[in-house]
Amino acid sequence: MTSDVNHEEPTAHEFSPVDSVSEVSRCGYVAIVGRPNVGKSTLLNHLLGQKLSITSRRPQTTRHQVLGIKTEQGIQTVYVDTPGMHKVQKKAINRYMNKAASSALAGIDAIVFVVDRLTWNEEDQMVLEKVQGARCPVILAVNKVDKISDKTKLMPHLESLSGKMDFHAVVPISAQHGHNLTQLEEMITDLVPEGVHHFPEDQLTDRSSRFLAAELVREKVMRQLGDELPYEVTVEIEEFKHEVRPKGPLLTISALILVERAGQKAIVIGDKGSRLKQIGQDARKDMELMFDSKVMLNLWVKVKAGWSDDERALKSLGYDHNQ
Incomplete structure (x- = not known):
């Protein structure tokens, strides 16, 4: 697995917008948000088809906003991986991570809100309140459904989640094993607006x-x-x-x-x-x-x-x- 990371350490602002070769060029920003340890970075890596964001079983592994850029068939989707939003802000680094996650909701075209299986807690509720003010479509991705032992509990839970806000869609997925990711990506792609590409076709990220x-x-x-x-x-x-x-x-x-x-x-x-x-x-x-x-x-x-x-x-x- 290789990436197109440039050893000259490019950053986003060094590139001029690049037009797509297709007749209708589309480009949009999609934020992936959620509380810590729900699988946001794993989801990003699978959507990109290669590893970009680091992952571990520890909460708060992701600390920075990381752009993952996917350009395919004239459509450039710029995913924004974010730190997990959490209530405890004891230290400066906690405040930094929460600010990095919240600021990702500005100026984007869609949100993928990731939650973990049958769980809904105070931090999920806090993220919900953040995304409700974003004024763009929100897809709720219920992750790690492969780990639910009693599958009969899933459908009632999805129905309960659907009532929390007017989601664009509620999709059960397994980011780790690829379950329903094609369906999720099709939904995301449908939300990408027309516009010139912001990055070269072969660029994977804005990070050095x-x-x-x-x-x-x-x-x-x-x-x-x-x-x-x-x-x-x-x-x-x-x-x-x-x-x-x-x-x-x-x-x-x-x-x-x-x-x-x-x-x-x-x-x-x-x-x-x-x-x-x-x-x-x-x-x-x-x-x-x-x-x-x-x-x-x-x-x-x-x-x-x-x-x-x-x-x-x-x-x-x-x-x-x-x-």
Whole structure:
């Protein structure tokens, strides 16, 4: 699996609108929203047909808005993957994530509101109240239906959800296994308005290669550590060097894994460095697929106390709505 991520680290504003080759050009923005851990990033990756957003079983894995761009048959759908909206805002990073998710609802053409199986809680209700003010069609995607043991409960639940607002559609799906995703994508495509394409046909995202590399490392940290480490871990890329060699391209990437306490550093490193080594191996494999290049990955772990509740530190680490 390869992506069309440009090693020159393009951003959205560097490109002029590109006309579609079809007679009628269509382009629209679709926000994927929901509370934490309902499968928004998994859904985005499957809709794109390749991995872009990182995933794990931990809530609040996604921290930033990430655009996933799909251009097919003259239709450009720009998906906006968002952090999970949550009620607890103890730290600056929580407030950042909620703001990133809420701001995604401005100026979009449709919303996919993702919920988890038969559950409806206070955070789902909070997301509902946000999307009700968006003034665009909302598709409710009921995810992970493959994990419902008693299928007779699904239809009554869907009927109950339908009464919560005037949804464009209510669709049961399994993002992980692809159930009903073709139907969902057809509904989304029908909502994409006429307009010139905002991105080149082969562009996958507005995010830079450095950003994607940092996210892949963070994903492997979260998957390796499970519940052993609080989510207050982030990754900073210190070196990202692309070389063209006779044997093929080589990317040299140096990444700093930041934690808040010395005990967390020991957990990430593991016994004799075993855990850090595994994180590096797993991240390098995904990077080589994403960047279509051999990768030399160097990892270090550093303590940066209180970074997750420090507005200035967050901005310096890329948690900036203006980027």
